[in-house]
Amino acid sequence: MPSGSSRRTFLTAALGTAGAVATGGAGFGVARATEPGPAPAGAVVGFYGAHQAGIATSAQEHLAFAAFDVTTGSADELARLLGTWAAAAAQLTKGRPVGAVETAPDAPPIDTGEVEGLGAAQLTITVGFGPTLFDDRFGLASRRPAALAEIPALPGDTLDPARSGGDLCVQACADDPQVAFHTMRNFARLARGTAVLRWSQLGFGRTASTSTAQDTPRNLMGFKDGTNNIKAEEPHDLARHVWVGDETDQAWLRGGSYLVARRIRMLIESWDTAALAEQERVLGRAKGTGAPLGERREFDPLDLTATKAGMPLIDRTAHIRLAAPATNAGRKLLRRGYSYTDGIDASTGLLDAGLFFLAYQNDPVSQFVAIQRRLARHDALNEYIRHTGSALFAVPPGLSGPGDWWGRDLFG
């Protein structure tokens, strides 16, 4: 772990990227960073705060998600990377380059340059720590939260190890896909020698609203998704279900959360041949309005006891019944997933498309794992989906300001 002085050193090194900006020189990167114009109204999401942005933040339209494996054996180098990333994120989320794009002609540009002129596009950058980070490499074993246990194998899992796990994760969300990708790319670049990309996922078309100001979007099944999601305007639900509080066994995680990522492939071609009534029975909602079956409007309350001719209106195996808080001891998740498509499955010629599910919670064992265990056993939707990737991360709290970094209280 870095001592006080080495901690200062790496922060200086990290901020050197911004420092280079201030020392001048010719070039648009420099000009931008020393004289930043006003950001387009509403385009900047604040980076610092009690919680990391990108969780209870109105969901942006695009996602670039990356999981990294740490390759160094040095806790100091790992901490230095987290400090460098924090300094870079503070710049990027303001719509500025990591550092000067044009530097000395004989040096590589510090920023890769492809987002020059695109603005911040509501970029948020959220970092998490996987269970493997707490093995014996970095002396962190005693700092591992009890709830940061690998997600157990669940019925029906068809997980690809190459799309699962990771020591670190970076979730970049923005309203411009190039801005989101730029973060992933530059974070991978800054990590050179310390960590390498393990897997990544692009997403489009947010599949949940996380603000009451947003319409409920449709997923690739054509249904509204996330109607009853936790919203940024619901502090009580956020405190109860999302933010880690005093109950944690690890003080460094207080104010943070846990992120579950699941790559859920939809068997698009099978779904598209299913009758409308079957699709609605499986999900438990009307495809057009999004209303629970038997109700008229999307936000009409879900009545799991309603019957028609002696049969439940919401099927016993319907997805919304099994996922409902009422069926799960009141437990809820903050969902923040995206649709994805990764071309064609070479083995079958079918589309590899679906939902990249991201969910935040303060206790993955009693929330995601418990809910998913029930779904995996009984959900009618299982006929049309496959879970092909899985990862869990502890997401530390927000950074207080310049000089703070992800994991300061973990490594300190």
Next chain:
Amino acid sequence: MPSGSSRRTFLTAALGTAGAVATGGAGFGVARATEPGPAPAGAVVGFYGAHQAGIATSAQEHLAFAAFDVTTGSADELARLLGTWAAAAAQLTKGRPVGAVETAPDAPPIDTGEVEGLGAAQLTITVGFGPTLFDDRFGLASRRPAALAEIPALPGDTLDPARSGGDLCVQACADDPQVAFHTMRNFARLARGTAVLRWSQLGFGRTASTSTAQDTPRNLMGFKDGTNNIKAEEPHDLARHVWVGDETDQAWLRGGSYLVARRIRMLIESWDTAALAEQERVLGRAKGTGAPLGERREFDPLDLTATKAGMPLIDRTAHIRLAAPATNAGRKLLRRGYSYTDGIDASTGLLDAGLFFLAYQNDPVSQFVAIQRRLARHDALNEYIRHTGSALFAVPPGLSGPGDWWGRDLFG
């Protein structure tokens, strides 16, 4: 080939999707299509016209590109598919579903439903025919334009057959990625039994402007790309370089064009470690302004004879020198490519990202092939890129109105 009566039959069948809309029933798809509200201003690009939309159309932000292989041996069935696609495209490009989303409960919805509420988002759908369509399966061998010859192997090619070729292509461009993907998905669905997806590519961040009203975007190398592209407002250049005219040996293609698609992977990590001066030497432009080296502004004329201290300002192997019309007997292409990223190359752990190059022209032999042959031999950029996919398509002219279809004059 379909006779007059079978042609009418398949058009009726195709329009049956729209027909179902008109016959009523409950459901939001129906309501939308029978009483379409006004489209958001500027969101609809006209589908019918002398040329297909999606070529000299202001480039949208997102791409879903699909190549199909025809699986039927019946020319009638193939023609029926093209008619069905045309009827569907006329609806989709207005922001309407393929047909009713909600139909009878015991039938699958005609449209998959995920773009309900998203509008047209400037959707264009452009269809082309690959060289293989003119083999002996459909009696079209004598209708193959001489210029529709497979692109010859070029120096340095590292093509993946699974990302190359195809009997048919569909280029869907839109300002919303879900709208673009929806077209690919529903076209694949309508093709069931007649054609199957061969490969597909998603793209984001247009890498060329095709209108004088658009700024020049930056590609993933961080440089402005497409500064001297042919623009929609340049009818003389379009006639000279893009639209097939009376010179063609195949009248059915008059008013059409040829599309070359090349998946060009960038060796991102190598590029990012190259010094700024090296990056600028390779491309021949300043990274910041986009100006030719030695000039001040992006649109300053390119002077290939300029020297400094006896050395050419634009390197002899610089990309812009070798690609310039002046070096290529005045030949130009209309470029319409997109950035892509497809995650991580499992064999190396490096990003699989780059440029999905799309270019329209009226003579691929003297345009793309001749220019690329020179680039492949001498371009300094070759150190940082790999061509990993390749395809050529003849793109028929635009459709005149309802009842017209892609290839009517080819099959007729």
